[in-house]
Amino acid sequence: MILPVRHFVVGYLLPHREGGAAGTKMSESYDFLFKFLVIGAAGTGKSCILHQFIESKFKQDSSHTIGVEFGSKVVNVGGKSVKLQIWDTAGQERFRSVTRSYYRGAAGALLVYDITSRETYNQLTNWLTDARTLASPNIVIILCGNKKDLDADREVTFLEASRFAQENEIMFLETSALTGENVEEAFLKCSRSILTKIESGELDPDRMGSGIQYGDASLRRITRQPQQQRNPHCTCG
Numbered sequence: 028m029i030l031p032v033r034h035f036v037v038g039y040l041l042p043h044r045e046g047g048a049a050g051t052k053m054s055e056s057y058d059f060l061f062k063f064l065v066i067g068a069a070g071t072g073k074s075c076i077l078h079q080f081i082e083s084k085f086k087q088d089s090s091h092t093i094g095v096e097f098g099s100k101v102v103n104v105g106g107k108s109v110k111l112q113i114w115d116t117a118g119q120e121r122f123r124s125v126t127r128s129y130y131r132g133a134a135g136a137l138l139v140y141d142i143t144s145r146e147t148y149n150q151l152t153n154w155l156t157d158a159r160t161l162a163s164p165n166i167v168i169i170l171c172g173n174k175k176d177l178d179a180d181r182e183v184t185f186l187e188a189s190r191f192a193q194e195n196e197i198m199f200l201e202t203s204a205l206t207g208e209n210v211e212e213a214f215l216k217c218s219r220s221i222l223t224k225i226e227s228g229e230l231d232p233d234r235m236g237s238g239i240q241y242g243d244a245s246l247r248r249i250t251r252q253p254q255q256q257r258n259p260h261c262t263c264g
């Protein structure tokens with residue numbers, strides 16, 4: 028059965044609160060917008076990670092995602108407000124053709140496996156290849172070994188996963204959507220890396236399909252600057 032894609036999209040659009048570790052805001056004013064993906068095998072906790080990040084609580088009775096779900100949050104990264112537009116994709120193979128259509132132009136991704144399931148870890152190379160091929164070769168990826176709270180059932184060591192991350196030039200953290208440990212940090216770390224690449228000129232927000240857009244706040248600052256400083260890269264410092 029093939030349903031139109033829009034039927035799969037569930038919104039998490041919540042009011043952006045002032046304060047908190049991420050420093051979110053009431054208004055929709057932000058410096059940058061980054062498109063993010065959450066990818067990885069079924070049952071690894073992708074939806075729970077997104078829910079924990081946005082609502083700061085564990086999603087009880089999470090069921091398999093059908094297609095994609097959507098969440099959005101404004102965070103403060105290195106003095107810049109960044110709106111993260113996050114697509115949580117289904118891990119089940121039968122939704123792969125739908126989820127793949129959401130990869131295009133993503134700036135960042137959380138690649139999730141379950142530390143208690145070697146099977147989910149063994150699939151990482153396929154997910155990584157998909158992300159780099161379908162989103163962008165420059166996509167900034169953070170590997171998340173989720174369910175860190177289930178250490179007694181661990182099947183994948185921290186060391187081997189960190190070696191995998193190093194070999195594949197991606198960042199790495201172990202997370203727990205249940206306790207919230209490192210969940211926000213994963214999104215912030217990935218966002219920080221994207222911002223650094225914008226600053227260094229490695230990523231160009233003006234490039235089509237970069238997954239990055241200037242927000243109102245950023246554009247306002249550019250137009251206020253003297254003519255000789257109107258280089259978008261200068262706005263990130």
Ligand SMILES: Nc1nc2c(ncn2[C@@H]2O[C@H](COP(=O)(O)OP(=O)(O)OP(=O)(O)O)[C@@H](O)[C@H]2O)c(=O)[nH]1
Pocket residue numbers: 067068069070071072073074075076086087088089090091092093116117118119173174175176177202203204205206
């Ligand atoms: N103990 C523990 N359980 C978790 C954690 N994260 C998720 N779970 C459980 O793992 C199961 C799958 O979580 P989901 O978030 O639905 O997994 P998913 O990756 O979104 O799955 P798909 O939508 O099928 O791709 C659920 O039973 C969750 O309660 C975690 O950090 N710790």
